[in-house]
Amino acid sequence: MAETILLVEDDPSILRGLQMNLGLEGFRLVAAHDGEEGLKLARTHKPDLIVLDLMLPKMSGMDVLRAIRAEDHDTSIVILSSKDQEGEKVLALSLGADDYMTKPFGVAELVARIRASLRRRRRNVRSGELSVGRVSLDVEGRRMLQDGREVESTAREFDLLKFFLSHPGVAFSREQLMQQVWGPDHFGTARTIDNFVARLRQKIEEDSEDPKYIETVRGIGYRFNP
Amino acid sequence: MAETILLVEDDPSILRGLQMNLGLEGFRLVAAHDGEEGLKLARTHKPDLIVLDLMLPKMSGMDVLRAIRAEDHDTSIVILSSKDQEGEKVLALSLGADDYMTKPFGVAELVARIRASLRRRRRNVRSGELSVGRVSLDVEGRRMLQDGREVESTAREFDLLKFFLSHPGVAFSREQLMQQVWGPDHFGTARTIDNFVARLRQKIEEDSEDPKYIETVRGIGYRFNP
DNA sequence: AGACGCATGTCACCATCGTGTCACGGCGTG
């Protein structure tokens, strides 16, 4: 299955060059010409990797990076920068960028770095038997495990628990959970979340009356505790 | 999501220049032409950052700065000054301005400083732990901690303590607390604040008879001491 | 110093909101 790459770059000639080369490498490509469009496409297409220019119209690459990382930690992000500013580089990496290239760059090198980033990510996702306490997920096989023993789970249950395990200790509103797990354009009621939380609790909690992992934060939403 | 910047500047040509440049950088912009309007817009729009000229009609920039800082410590404020007076600079910074530029200035430098201020602010807001003395808050997880041990807290209690921790050493009236924590359109009696203060004291004070952290300022309101 | 007045501390109470739970209908899949 081809991996999807989102290119966020306003210079048409650079964009064309990247599309040519990456297309030949067999990636699925999506392109945005400014920051806002980039952010939107990142949300809708959920690419595996994003090539992100820093100098962009409408919304700077740094802000796009920040916005994406605020919502999602899985996507690899490779930054393109036109000026060789160390400060920007450090900031970008500290904001969660995976790699950083300064223009002008060789396309071959960029492709190599993209491959490396995707490889790292795959290994993480793959090795990422997400595991917290007695609960773990076999992400590849989409299995839910309790002390290593498999627990039957449905698709949604799995996705929700995966999101929780990926963000331990953070309280989320029902709206946020709905956005993150069901997708940004899904429309549903808060009750749905409650139901899935209840189902998850019955599967992974010792005592579903007094949940230890998925805790209710009254007035806010839910939090997964490590 | 784009950050909002409020420009308070009476010189139309400078204002135009700032609007052009900052607009291109992707910020949402709000503009005021005198001090009073600036203060009003600061209250209604809650911008992330304010660019504030010192020489203004109706109300001097220094007074606007003072008024804003009396109500709110989160907004970044960058001062523009037409004369190079060291005294003004020191005063402005001591009143809580984040940065200070003297005209004439390069727009690029101003943009850079604005970005830097916003970055600092982000980091402060984002760093998930507020901590003063033995009391700390896990903001992301919405947990209240005493010496690292969790203390049960409700949503309102948490919000109120969070506000106190964010503004140590400053005395607030009940009205101000109500505004800031409950929201500007909430309607409630002063008794409510007393009650929540009392509840917080029982949770975080050694001796709730003789509170050390949340002190009563008779005739005024309450103050949180570091 | 004493007394008065006002601001604050405290308590109990209740309406309301938030959450857990259940049952049901629709939809897609085997």
Added chain:
DNA sequence: CACGCCGTGACACGATGGTGACATGCGTCT
């Protein structure tokens, strides 16, 4: 067709927020 999953609505229960009444204490004025 039948089954399982998903999502919604209804309902009940408990926590919570907010209010008023009352107690207390501080400051001030005489």
